[in-house]
Amino acid sequence: MSQSGGVLSDALLVARKDLLLERRAKIGIGQVLPFAILVLLLFAFALDPDRGILKLATPGLFWVTVLFSAVLTLQRSFALEAEDGILEALRLSGMSPAGIYLGKVTALTIELLLLEAVLVLGVAVLYDTKFLGIPLLFAIALLATLGIAGAGAVYGALAARLRSRETLLPLLLLPLLAPVLIAATRGCEVSLEREAMSGWPWAALLGIFALVYLTLGSFLFRPLLEDA
Amino acid sequence: MTTTKIQSASTVSPAPTGTGSRGTKVLGGFALVFLIIAVVYGLFISPPDAQLGNTIRIIYMHVPTVMAAYLAFIITAVSSGMYLWKRTEFWDLLGSSGAEIGVLFFAVTIVDGALWGKVTWGVFWRWEPRLTTSAVLLIMYIGYLAVRAIPADPRTRATRCAIIGIVAIVNVPIVHKAVDWWRGLHQGKTVLGTIDPEMGGTQLFAMYSALIAGLLVCVWLLIHRFRAGFLAERASDLGLDQALEERRLESSPATGEDA
Numbered sequence: 332m333s334q335s336g337g338v339l340s341d342a343l344l345v346a347r348k349d350l351l352l353e354r355r356a357k358i359g360i361g362q363v364l365p366f367a368i369l370v371l372l373l374f375a376f377a378l379d380p381d382r383g384i385l386k387l388a389t390p391g392l393f394w395v396t397v398l399f400s401a402v403l404t405l406q407r408s409f410a411l412e413a414e415d416g417i418l419e420a421l422r423l424s425g426m427s428p429a430g431i432y433l434g435k436v437t438a439l440t441i442e443l444l445l446l447e448a449v450l451v452l453g454v455a456v457l458y459d460t461k462f463l464g465i466p467l468l469f470a471i472a473l474l475a476t477l478g479i480a481g482a483g484a485v486y487g488a489l490a491a492r493l494r495s496r497e498t499l500l501p502l503l504l505l506p507l508l509a510p511v512l513i514a515a516t517r518g519c520e521v522s523l524e525r526e527a528m529s530g531w532p533w534a535a536l537l538g539i540f541a542l543v544y545l546t547l548g549s550f551l552f553r554p555l556l557e558d559a
Numbered sequence: 560m561t562t563t564k565i566q567s568a569s570t571v572s573p574a575p576t577g578t579g580s581r582g583t584k585v586l587g588g589f590a591l592v593f594l595i596i597a598v599v600y601g602l603f604i605s606p607p608d609a610q611l612g613n614t615i616r617i618i619y620m621h622v623p624t625v626m627a628a629y630l631a632f633i634i635t636a637v638s639s640g641m642y643l644w645k646r647t648e649f650w651d652l653l654g655s656s657g658a659e660i661g662v663l664f665f666a667v668t669i670v671d672g673a674l675w676g677k678v679t680w681g682v683f684w685r686w687e688p689r690l691t692t693s694a695v696l697l698i699m700y701i702g703y704l705a706v707r708a709i710p711a712d713p714r715t716r717a718t719r720c721a722i723i724g725i726v727a728i729v730n731v732p733i734v735h736k737a738v739d740w741w742r743g744l745h746q747g748k749t750v751l752g753t754i755d756p757e758m759g760g761t762q763l764f765a766m767y768s769a770l771i772a773g774l775l776v777c778v779w780l781l782i783h784r785f786r787a788g789f790l791a792e793r794a795s796d797l798g799l800d801q802a803l804e805e806r807r808l809e810s811s812p813a814t815g816e817d818a
């Protein structure tokens with residue numbers, strides 16, 4: 332369909348563009364990451380660290396922090412495109428909409444995974460968490476992040492050109508990501524051995540979520556770019 | 560003869576001025592009859608349930624409202640898909656009407672569910688899978704209505720809403736599964752929202768008449784909402800035409816002076 336190679340090469344091109352922009356502007360490192368660490372601190376203030384609540388709630392707090400940071404990252408990622416009319420330019424470039432979508436998702440996934448890596452260190456230091464089931468933890472982080480980015484890119488693009496996008500994006504996105512929060516939190520609790528059961532069904536649920544939204548996004552991005 | 564007919568049609572607005580018709584009146588009449596039957600049987604004639612006692616009377620209302628809400632959301636989902644395919648105003652208006660009626664019925668469902676919970680469990684809210692799923696779902700569709708309320712070009716607005724309508728319905732089973740597993744770790748199922756097969760004659764009659772009444776009211780509201788939406792679109796078209804006409808009148812003396 333596209334003149335410039337297949338969906339995958341389009342995706343790589345868009346992902347490289349986004350990551351290059353991020354490397355130069357450093358919004359993620361300079362603003363989103365400090366915000367995420369601040370949220371970790373605020374949770375510690377709200378839930379007294381000496382009473383053990385903080386330790387019990389660590390997986391949930393971690394993923395809530397990731398969701399809030401994801402909203403900020405998405406807003407940044409699509410505000411860039413909307414303000415300078417780049418979405419229109421991308422549309423006119425002859426690239427496949429699915430390729431553009433997958434490129435945005437790839438860049439967002441990489442950015443969020445890096446953020447999570449730093450947050451894991453933050454949790455380990457600030458909340459004194461010991462990590463046990465490492466393979467499960469890795470699988471859950473990857474699949475949950477793909478799901479967040481996959482669903483987020485659809486609503487990020489949709490909200491980007493709305494005047495009230497700052498308030499609308501979280502309203503639209505966070506209920507959608509409720510199953511991701513549940514599955515990722517429970518899965519992490521298993522891998523931290525808080526729950527005596529297998530955590531892989533949770534990883535599978537996250538995988539299904541990611542697959543469904545990546546498929547849906549690939550199809551919906553064409554009308555989204557053309558009309559919304 | 561024919562010319563005067565056409566002229567009169569163009570001077571008198573051809574669009575309907577109300578949202579009622581003979582069909583909706585008949586439908587509304589049936590809905591009212593079933594509502595009255597449901598009230599009489601649900602509140603007075605049917606006996607209290609062996610297990611649930613008088614709280615079963617809340618369930619006579621709860622099941623119809625949740626069914627009606629799901630019907631409305633399914634209509635929204637189908638209309639959203641059809642809009643992206645056919646791109647007609649009909650599917651757009653049907654989808655947004657469905658979302659609005661669905662949110663209404665869902666809000667009622669959550670309120671009557673919470674009331675039932677207060678009587679049965681002693682608390683308004685429990686993290687029961689169905690209640691939790693409903694809460695998440697309600698907020699998703701409130702997001703749909705929020706996007707709908709933002710003024711935009713009709714085609715743009717319709718596309719945005721159609722995309723949200725599709726994404727939201729796909730999420731329903733995933734939310735349900737996640738919440739079900741999550742709560743499954745801590746507690747068993749509850750009876751809220753299920754029709755007990757052991758239910759006796761008048762109880763079953765009350766339940767089914769309430770169910771029919773709920774679905775009829777839902778369809779009746781949906782048709783009216785659809786027509787109100789259609790009229791609102793025509794009114795905004797008229798407003799645009801009028802504004803254009805005024806601008807033309809403003810500019811015509813000026814052009815006259817130039818000439």
